[in-house]
Amino acid sequence: MKRKLLLYNGLLAAAVLILSGIAPAQNTRNAAASKDSLITVLNPAVIDKLAERVPLAPRLDSLEGKTIYIVDTNYEGFGRLPVLERMQSWFTRNMPNVKIIMKLKSGNYAADDPALWKEIAANKGNGVIIGVAG
Secondary structure, eight states, X not given: OHHHHHHHHHHHHHHHHHHXXXXXXXXXXXXXXXXXXXXXXXXXXXXXSOOOOOOOOOOOSOOTTOEEEEEEOXXXXXXXXXXXXXXHHHHHHHOTTSEEEEEEOSSOTTSOOHHHHHHHHHTTOOEEEEEOOO
């Protein structure tokens, strides 16, 4: 029993090391002999160059008479998130002078939708509420 437990603990330790990205010690002769067993990894270090900074849009003084788009990002293909529909209902009841336009973004949540952004700009959308989950 003790021998099986030691073997199990050794396998468990190796699995933890592998899953955490640390390879257990190997015989270097075997690794050098078999190039198929080598893998390439990416360096997660932060690069020195920062991404281009884009300032936030200026805040609106009021929403009265404005057009606000509520965009469902189509997260995991659900579409029409209940929380976004409730937001639309809230605006309808509490701020009837605000025009709300609900849109479902094409593609998945990470894909760009240039046609939608063009539509918002063409319709003079004053603001956008983007929902990623509901």
